[in-house]
Amino acid sequence: MHLLKLFGFLSLFFYSCECYKFLALFQTSTKSHYILASKLFKEIAKKGHEVTFITPFEEQTPTKNLNVVPVKTLQTFFCTRRNSMFEFESANPLEKAKFLFEISYNFTEHLIQSTEVQTLLKSDEKFDGVIIYQYLNEALLGVAHHFKAPVILFSSMPLYAPESFLLSHPNPPSYVPNILVEYTGRMNFWQRLRNTFYDTSMIAYYLWNYLPKHRELVRKYVPGGPDLYDFVNNASLILINSHVSANEAVPLVPNAVEIGGYHIEEPKALPQDLQKFLDDSKNGVILFSMGSIVQSTHFPEEKRRELFKTFAKLKENVLWKWEGDDFPGLPKNVKVMKWIPQSDVLAHPNVRAFISHGGLLSTMESVYHAVPIVGIPVMADQKMNIELAVSYGYAVAVPYPELREETLTKALDKVLNDPTYRNNIKKRSLIMKDRPIKPLDNALYWIEYVIRHEGAPHLRYPGMDLTWYQRNLLDVAGFVLLVIFSLVFVIVNICKLLFRGKSKAKVVSKKKKNN
Template identity: 90%
Template sequence: MYLLKLFGLLSIFVYSCACYKFLALFQTSTKSHHILASKLFKEIANKGHEVTFITPFEEKTPTKNLNVIPVKSLQTFFCARRNSMFEFESANPMEKAKFLFEISYNFTEHLIQSKEVQTLLKSNEKFDGVIIYQYLNEALLGVAHHFKAPVILFSSMPLYAPESFLLSHPTPPSYVPNILVEYTGRMNFWQRLRNTFYDTSMIVYYLWNYLPKHRELVRKYIPGGPDLYDFVNNASLILINSHVSANEAIPLVPNAVEIGGFHIEEPKALPQDLQKFLDDSKNGVILFSMGSIVQSAQFPAEKRKALITTFSKLKENVLWKWEEDDFAGLPKNVKVMKWLPQSDVLAHPNVKAFISHGGLLSTMESVYHAVPIVGIPVMADQKMNIQLAVSYGYAVAVPYQELSEETLTEALNQVLTNPTSRNNIRKRSFVMKDRPIKPLDNALYWIEYVIRHEGAPHLRYPGMDLMWYQRNLLDIVGFVLAVIFSVVFTIIKICKVLLKGKSKAKTVSKKKKNN
């Protein structure tokens, strides 16, 4: 018995000390998304695993077991496209989708053909798993295929309609809104009709135009020229940065795990000047940030004037993330900073409201720290995030095109004076924090689980191996309709024959009588 217990303890020790080697590919050049990736991969490295992290960013502080390989040219490429974001604010969902398809394809090609990735592909390196940032970058799956390692996808937001379709994840347009529309899951008939149209249009465009381009990238840049279509939906696991506290509940398959809010930590000490500003703001502070992609410094003059005029009339102080060195005509109650520790600021008790672009990370940080939102969404999923926050009762939306002194003042008055907003977001904050396991620990568990179980093929539900028309029962519907058509056609034919026979019989009978 003693030997059996000793063996069990040794087994646990060996199990807990198993170290794996990961390759992490991250092509997007947005700082906020890099924060997500860096947080995850540093934690994996801290657990004793070895991580080779290919990213547009350098890490200022080295981490043991984390080998960061920066592809700096990706940042230059991104900066050249940054000014395009405002142009698409009023575009329809299909125009936005095509823009995102195009820019994502360019990012992917830039990374996969880079010297850093090509050198790695020509090396004799071996990996236990490949972790890929998932957002319209399917050609990177060819890298994982090359190393013959299980694929773990990481999505910084709920899955996009084409990606859900490709990965065989159930996202019915009847109650799962496309991330580029301003709907919640409770849509009326016309919204469901439009949502279905946009989902279908994007999927068709993706399959017939976008995916073939990625197929060619794989053939061109991956040794051996494998066919992307042979392994495009073979991911062992997908980690999704979503949670029911900030997103709506949707059906998830076994190999899809929600880890929303995993990047949020307990508040750290703030820089001294920032701490003093927040502490001395006895009437409260309003935080204003448009995130890392859209920059408030790029606002047109009339929008900027509306912001300054509104802020100058507030009794509260304003902390503004402003990306340039100079700011003419800054009101006395406004402090500007190029970059700030947003989550730590939101944790300060004097912060009363957050004027935000509605990015998912910002929304989750607001929910976690229970700070109501005034949303000025511009692109991607931001409009949907803000619309959802409005439906949950802790946000007020100010559409970018309608941004003025009057609309912003009214929105701020609502979130600052109406206790309902703060009460609602406190409830959501409790939902986010009330979990059986911390989301980061959950992510690490499933990453290790997939490697322990050699890709965990048992997590794949049978529908993933069906063709899309089989999975959606379109072949069954077609068969049933064909049977019904055949039966109806046969009945009609028989009726015609009988009626024709009857008609002939009457004609013959009539002729006999006349004779």
């Protein structure tokens, strides 16, 4: 009996210690998203798995088993775009979608044709799994297909409508808002109509214009020129950086796992000067950051003056992420830093509000640390995130065109002095933290799970093997309509024949009477 227990323990030990070899592909030059992806890949490596990580960034702190391969050609792409981000705020969702399609294609093309990826494709390397940062980069699925390894997708936000469509994930526009509109799932009729229009338009553009370009990238740059359409929705698993504490509940298929907030750690020690600034701010601190893509230095002069006037009259101190060196006319209660350890700062008890662009990572960190938000959304999913935060009662929105001293002061007054906002975000914080397993541990479990089970094909629901019109019963609806039309056609023609027959009988009868 004891020998059996010992054998079982040893079997479990060796089973759990099995190590795998992964290829990780990350194509964008967005620092915040890189930090998110890097966190996941580092943890995989720390579990003893070997990870080859191809990315535009160089890793500053080496991690055992993590081989970082930087692709430098991708690093400067956003530099020429940042100046126009504020102007881009007023674009309609279709214009924004086209812009995102364009830059995503650019990132993907640069990565797949890079010397680093091409050298790897021509090598004899073998991988147990390929992890791809998922965002409009379908050509990278060709790399995974080349290595004949299970594909694990990782999304930094809820799935975009075209991606949900392509991956056969349910995404009803009746209650799942497009990430480029400022709606929540509780839409009125006109919002549902517009949401359906935007989803349909983006999916059509994606299928007929965007996806064929990625198909050509695969044929051009992947040995053997495989057809992307043959394996485009064959991912074994998708990890989604979302959670009901900061996002709305949506239907998920078995191979889609939410891991939202996994990047948030217990607060680390802050730099001494920053710690002192926070500790000495007895009236509280307001954190101000526009994220890593949109930079504060690109605020137009008139908007900057409105910010200065607002901050100068506050009794609270302001900690501002400012990427430049020169800052003329800085109010005395404002401290600027080029990079802020945001989550660690939000954890400080003196931080009372967060002026944010509404990026999902920032929103999740606010929820986790229970700091109410004043949102100034600019691009991508930011408007939707802030609108949802407003509906949950822990944020006030200040649309960028309306950013003035009066509007910002009024918004700050609400979140600082109305306890409702802090109480509401505390409730959301409890929801985020109340989980049976830590989200990072959950991610690692499912990654290993699909490798152990050779891609876990049993997690694929049957609808993933249907075409889009079969999955949405359009063929059935078409058949039913055809049957109804046919019956109506037959009945109408029978009635016509009967009516003609009666008419002829009447004519004959009338002629007989006249004779």
